[in-house]
Amino acid sequence: MRYAGIDIGSRTIELVIVDDAGKIIGSLQAETGFDPMTRARKMIEELPYDYIMATGYGRNLFEIAFDTPTVTEIKAHAVGARFYFNEATTVLDIGGQDSKALSIHDNGKVKKFEMNDRCAAGTGKFMEIMARTLGFDIASFGGEALHFKKELKISSMCTVFAESEVTSLIAKGHSPQDIAMGLHKSVISRVAGMIKRVSGEGNIVFTGGVAHNQCMQKLLADKLDRQVLVPDDPQLVGALGAALLARDTA
Incomplete structure (x- = not known):
């Protein structure tokens, strides 16, 4: 059997296919665009599957369009993180336009979580x-x-004001590298607070596109004095979790 998980985010869509053993046997990623359901349809037509489960911001639209079950992003990321790292206790996901932190019980269930989905500060879009x-x-x-x-x-984490502040610092002769580090540290201070509120110890599984950023990885580990683990494909974790749940509930 082939089990699919599709994560329809605000900026990208990820599709993962796993087999009965949970091994990833196919994956796709595309920009969400202005018509996410048309984009999603093309993706699922490209990779055949027997069962599918949706997660992400667009999961309810997908459920209506394709009559499929859904799962919250929080649960999907917990399951996906545990697949990569059995010892995962905390997950930090920084996506295109939101960020979330969650802690996981020993049995794999979500213990506590916090989301920032009202402001783009510190997200992938902000970094871009x-x-x-x-x-x-x-x-x-x-x-x-x-x-x-x-x-x-x-000092400012609002995208508009931060861009203005960066422009001012450039005009004052500060190097782009110095400004870049200041921005990274500001983002880390913000997400570190989220993590502390959901979990005070243990490793941190870092997911989402921003997890590719080595400076973010280093600063996060240094700031919280905790081990930071990054999956091979950090952007696929939500879709993978949905695919594994599709397998378990089929």
């Missing part, structure tokens, strides 16, 4: 805008920040 303002592409943003020489503090 800041990288572009500094003349970096998002893939090199974290690496450039690690080459900083001077500590700078970014």
Whole structure:
């Protein structure tokens, strides 16, 4: 049997197919765009499956369009994180336009969670805008920040005001690398507070596109003095969790 999980986020859609053993046998990723259901339809037509479960912001639209079961992002990420790391106790997911932190019981169930979905501050979109303002592409943003020489503090986390503050710092002659590190530290301070409110100890599984950023990984580990674990494909964790739940409930 082939079990599918589709994570319809605000910026991207991920589709994962697993077999009876839970092994990933196929995956796709695409931009959500202005018509997510049309995009989702093309994706599921490309990869055949027997059962499917949806998660993410667009899961209810998918349920209506395709008459499929759904699962919350929180539960899907807990299951996906535990698949990669059996010892996972805490998950931090930073997506395109939201972030979430959750703690997991020994039995794999979610213990506590917190979400920031009302503001783009500290999300993937925020990081992309800041990288572009500094003349970096998002893939090199974290690496450039690690080459900083001077500590700078970014006081605003609102995307609009932060962009203005960054422009002002550039005009004052501060290096892009120093500003980049200041931005990274501001984001880490924000998400570290979320993590502390849901879990005070144990490892942290870092998921979402921002988890690729090595500077974020390092700062998070240093800030909380905890081990940070990053899956091979951190953006697929939610879809993987949904696929595994589709298998378990089929």
